[in-house]
Amino acid sequence: MQFQRSSGVLLHISSLPSYGGIGDLGPAAHQFLAFLAAAKQHIWQVLPLSPTGYGNSPYASSSAFAGNPSLISLEYLSDWGWIDGQLIAGLAGRSGNVDFDEVEARKLPLLYEAAANFLDRSPHDPKLAKQWKQFNEFCSAEASWLTDYALYAVLRRQFQTGAWTTWPEPIRRRRPEALARAAAQHGRALAQEQALQFAFTQQWNQLREAAARNAIRIMGDVAIFVNMDSADVWIHPDLFELDDDLNPISIAGVPPDYFSPTGQRWGNPLYRWDVLAGQGFDWWIARIRRSCQLYDVVRLDHFRGFEAYWSIPAEEETAVNGEWIKAPGLELFRALEAALGPLPLVAEDLGMITREVDALRLELGLPGMKVLQFGFSTKGAHIHLPHRFTTDTVAYTGTHDNDTTQGWWKTASKAERTSVEAYVGPVGNKPVWPLIRASAASVAQLALVPAQDLLELGSEARMNTPSVAAGNWSWRAPEQSWPSELAARLAAIAEVTDRDNDPLAEPEKEEPGKSHGTAE
DSSP states (O other): OOOOOOEEEEEEEGGOOTTTTOOSSSHHHHHHHHHHHHTTTTEOOOOOSBBBOOOOTTTTBSSSSSOGGGOOOOOHHHHHHHSSGGGTTTTTSSSSSOHHHHHIIIIHHHHHHHHHHHHHHHHTGGGGHHHHOOOOOHHHTTEEEHHHHHHHHHHHTTOOSOOGGGGOOHTTTOOHHHHHHHHHHHHHHHHHHHHHHHHHHHHHHHHHHHHHTTOOOEEEEOOOSSSSSSSSHOOGGGBBBBBBSOOEEEEOOOOOOOOOOOOOOEEEEEBBBHHHHTTTTTHHHHHHHHHHHHOOOOEEGGGGTTTTTEEETTTTTSSSEEEEEETHHHHHHHHHHHHHOOOOOOOOOOSSHHHHHHHHHHHTTTOOEEEEEGGGGGGGGGGGGGGGGGEEEEEESTTSSSSOOOHHHHOOOHHHHHHHHHHHOOOOTTHHHHHHHHHHHHHHHHHEHHHHHHHOOOOOGOOTTTOSSSSSSOOOOTTOOOHHHHHHHHHHHHHHHHHSSSSSSOOOOOTOOOSSSOOO
16 A cells, blocks of 8 residues: 655553553543644554453554453543542552553553443433444344453453363353353453443544544554454454364464574464465455454564465474564455455565565555664665665564664674664764654655653653563553653654645645646
8 A cells, every 4th residue: 555655653552651651542642642643644553452461562462353442441431430539549650661560450450340330220221222322223233242351351351361272061061051051151251341341442532533633543463363362262262273172283473583592482372274265265355354354454463474484383482493484465355355455564574584585565555564663784684775775665663673773783793883883873872862853854654752761761651572471561651751842843854854644635736737846
């Protein structure tokens, strides 16, 4: 898809300085939107919004369709009349990194209490009548995923584990009579889960509408694989490479690379692409349809896996001993286009990219990604430098998987530092803004900057270190991080590099009789 030349910021919702110990969809999100508008930015990129599993990674979700309840604003629920404001007064404030255990112990019970209040009050309270009608419409419209997800979430709490493979045999194999009994037993809890998904959707839609009023588009992220401990695999075991006992045969990852000498053993079950193809890729069509409901632009994580994926025997402890296996690639995307029409997709094509992967991306007309931090080592890495960009590029100073640019600079080799200063001039140990300007001045369609780089933060603000299981995803922006001076600085760059445009607007048409570069 062709985007207008524009720029934006990468900041996950959980990283906002919201009340309650974790970033959410409440006032802090709307304040950040106001900053983006003042800074003449037109893209806000977020990470997957799904419920997180082990390690709190948004890429290890318990559902490819549901929203993360932890991101719901209790302040807005209080405004709606779902919960008394005094009950949420003792929550953690807006400062400091996310303490996920505290969020689970303190915020989640209040969310469930609010959902219960809504279910009890709405049928009788005229003030909630509109939301009650919308809730019932939501449950009907999203029943294809919502009903099963709610049951999965309730059973996960009942059995105190996300590992559905350890649940009682009739439940883990989804025997109809066992599911019916569970649904009857947990009717109220199921309704609470549905109410929380409704609240998430309402608050997310309000944020989307506010963004649209400022010509700001939300770029979301779709992880190619789903978690083994997820509603998706429990509901559709036939779509994944599982043995007769419903355990993975082979799992996903990547071979040794820039991030890890033993590769990355992600552990996600692999798809049975032949079964998916035989079903017309219905599950993937539903997934991308849902993503396009949530986002204006969709970034496809690990795009190379759609052409070929690294298959690791499940018993292997590292990702070293695997093999590349062909994926359906073009066949899948043509099915998506036939069902959904033209799609606003971006390909995350970092890592070991082959000619076949490039050919697939180009055939589909998808922009790819370049990361400036990668560009200053060997000559082979210079494809990540702005003078090598093409217009079908989404450019980053760094991503959520990189160190911050300031942190990277502190550990960069002497050769890399010399290369940076040869490229942008002396930086005085502050390379961030020269690299932001270099990215913005390039021909790339979109130029995106992690919020940590805007704030010139060091490694303490890193979001994720690949192949490291613990200690990730917890960074939050400090309070008062978006002053008018910072917005003005970013706006000036957007103006001078012609990036103060709505990325999905129709390209400007040249007036008849006018030509560029011709003397009067």
